[in-house]
Amino acid sequence: MTYPDAFISLQLVLHIILSCILSFAVAQNPVDAYAPTVNVNCSETPNSLVRTFTPQNQVLNTSETEYITSRESYVISNAWSNWLGNASDIGYSLENLEGEFPRIGIAIGGEGYRTAQYGAAVLSGLDWRNTTARNGGTGGLLQVASYLSASSGGSWLLGSLLMNDWPSIEELVYGNGGNLSSWMLDLDLIVPSSALVSDSNDQEYWGSILASVESKANSGLPTSVTDLWGRMISYHFLNETTQGNFYTNQTSHGAGQLWSQMPLLPSFQNYTMPFPIVTADSRPASSGITTIVPLNSTVYEITPFEFGSWDPGLSAMLPLKFAGTYLTNGLPVNQSACITGFDQASFIMGTSSSFFNAVLNVTDGDFGFDTSDGDEGGMNFIFNQLLSHTPSNVMNAANWPNPFKGVSSVTFQDSSADQLELLDGGSNLEKTPLSSLLVNARGLDVVVVIDGSADDQNYWPNGTSLLTTFERISSVLSSSHQPMPPIPGTAAQFVSTGVNMRPTFFGCNLTQGQPAYPIIIYLPNAPPLDGSAPATNTGDTQFSYTSLFTAVFINQAFENTLGGFEPNTTSSDPLWGQCLQCAAIDRAVTLRSDFCSQCFTQYCYNPNDPPSESELPGRQFVFVDPDPGGLQKVEEWLTDNKGALAGFIVAIIVAIAGIVGFM
Known part of the structure; x- marks a missing residue:
């Protein structure tokens, strides 16, 4: 697999990167704050650092319970009043609903830059702070939500919101002229300055990232390609980075920002934000799985307080501040053997989006790309060098020292492993982290699913994520999680009913005697209602967007969020x-109002009388570049050289990781 002849050979790339590393090793850099602190006193010992439970006696972390209780008491009750007024517009009296408000969660799915932007646009459409959304009636749902879960590209959005202290989406994405400089989506995630690897700015960027990861490796903890990936993400989504200092080490570029320090943020202390959860899949240690992981493989969650899993096979949690510590039966080797600072925000965002198991095939020593230009041998050579220099590390997954060794030895897949191998939150096809919100102990009444998946040939969702959650709940999580409401049985039925192309309510008609499932408000990425050219169905590996492209993308998704749909028309x-307010409040009412009943007739999925995609006429499904002047030539080249570019990007990352391991 070769890059165009105009570019420098991969051997020269290695030489350039190595020189860059050496130059950065001369002095201590701010980015070295990425290194965890080792040999820390474990204040909780001799008691176990791990809390365990069973599906039947689930108990939330006491700090999570306190946060939810306080947010619902001091923030959410007023937010309902702001959003619904006296609720007369939807046929209710808010006064009669006081103290009976439903508990709501929002799940943001992920697949790279596309889903980060799609999630941002939808959240903006649900945000009371957005005047247009507030006037349209949708703005306010975000403020009444108790939980916000995310995975993969959605975790980039969530991490950016949290670490920037919960600004509005407009400020976050476009900047505010002050402490927020904007997302750096116009700078490529891998090669931000230019495609020429000899570019001095790219060298500075890579060298800074290498310095961070090297500082972690020097502490004795395992590193992998995921560490490099997470540091790249931090430059584009966390604070401390601007257009002016992007290629310098004037700041730490997010290094040292810890997930467990989130409770120190003013917006967290004021209970302003929904309680955040990030999810990641796993594969059994040393299995080397490079395909879709099985549904019974453990799924982990990361909150500001804990790391662990509600899956029946594990049912255990560790205080997040001690993540990175090797434990056996919940205990370290000695009282001073704990580790802190492992829970770097960038590493958590990288872990949740670590897709490298599908790209770097450890078992076969093959990159898994279609290579027609004869350069695969060189790439395999570099990868084999990487493995020879770091024989104890798994390089195509996120390495987390296993704190659950010895726990649930009969049912936990990694009870005897020293390391956990964590992967992208969609590695089992559950691309939207719905199941983390269905944990029995959390008791949600309503879940909003923001699905930006690219499932079909035009990169639109077809319900695969919901179908996967439904199957996983039924086959693996039936004892620990709430059941799912009725949904279409296949992806083909999602498409034929049209519910993959418009907002839909699932679970509207819960009857006595049925298992108590929540209402699901499904908000899939879809073409513009008016039939104009779509710009939100981009590929997973598009790693840069011009400012104009981002503006068009977010505006389209925002308009859809506010638009709903009118059957058999192209109108909003x-x-x-x-109607969205009706779905949000429905679990708190005993008798549905006439207005809300009409809404539910239009928006609810009735498995006995399913809708039809024919009710959504005039849609365009094929992507049209909204900024051809900025990206058309690049897009044309990418189309012609997709395999070559993919291999080139992976080769750079692997080469970087190999050198880190070697040093």
């Missing part, structure tokens, strides 16, 4: 905002 629904 002027009553959609009120």
Whole structure:
């Protein structure tokens, strides 16, 4: 697999990167704050650092319970009043609903830059702070939500929101002229300055990232390609980075920002934000799985307080501040053997989006790309060098020292392993982290699913994520999680009913005697209602967007969030905002109002009388570049050389990781 002849050979790339490393090793850099602190006193010992439970006696972390209780008491009750007024517009009296408000969660799926932007646009459409959304009736749902879960590209959005202290989406994405400089989506995630690897700015960027990862490796902890990936993400989504200092080490570029320090943020202390959860899949240690991981493989969650899993096979949690510590039966080797600072925000965002198991095939020593230009041998050579220099590390997954060794030895897949191998949160096809919100102990009544998956040939969702959650709940999590409401049985039925192309409510008609499932408000990425050219169905590996492209993308998704749909027309629904309010409040009412009943007739999925995709006429499904002047030539080249570029990017990352391991 070769890059165009105009570019420098991969051997020269290695020489350039190595020189860059050496130059950065001369002095201590701010980016070295990425290194964890070792040999820390374990204050909780001799008691176990790990809390365990069973599906039948689940108990939330006491700090999570306190946060949810306080947010619902001091923030959410007022937010409902702001959003619904006196609720007369939807046929209710808010006064009669006081103290009975439903508990709501929002799940943001992920697949790279596309889903980060899609999630941002939808959240903006649900945010009371956005005047347009507030006037449309949708703005306010975000403020009444108790939980916000995310995975993969959605975790980039969530991490950016949290570490920037919960600004509005407009400030976060475009900057505010002050402490927020904007997302750096116009700078490529891998090669931000230019495609020429000899570019001095790219060298500075890579060298800075290498310095961070090297500082972690020098502490004795395992590193992998995921560490490099997470540091790249931090430059584009966390604070401390601007257009002016992007290629310098004037700041730490997010290094040293810890997930467990989130409770120190003013917006967290004021209970302003929903309680955040990031999820990641795993594969059995040393299995080397490079395909879709099985549904019974452990799924982990990371909150500001804990790391662990509610899956029945494990049912255990560790205080997040001690993540990175090797434990056996919940205990370290000695009282001063704990580790802190492992829970770097960038590493958590990288872990949740670590897709390298599908790209770097450890078992076969093959990159898994279609290579027609004869350069695969060189790439395999570099990868084999990487493995020879770091024989104890798994390089195509996120390495987490196993704190659950010895726990649940009969049912936990990694009870005897020293390391956990964590992967992208969609590695089992559950691309939207819905199941983390269905944990029995959390007791949610409503879940909003923001699905930006690219499932079909035009990169639109077809319900695969919901179908996967439904199957996983039924086959693996039935004892620990709430059941799912009725949904279409296959991806083909999602498409034929049209519910993959418009907002839909699932689980509207819960009857007595049925298992108590929540209402699911499904908000899939879809073409513009009016039939204009779509710009939100981009590929997973598009790693740069011009400012104009981002503006068009977010505006389209925002308009869809506010639009609802009018059956058999290309018009938006002027009553959609009120219908969304009906779904959000429905679990708190005993008798549905006439207005809300009409809304549910239009938006609810009835498995006995399913809708039809024919109700959504005039849509365009094929992507049209909204900024051809900025990216058209690049896009044309990418189309012609997709395999070559993919291999080139992976080769750079692997080469970087190999050198880190060697040093």
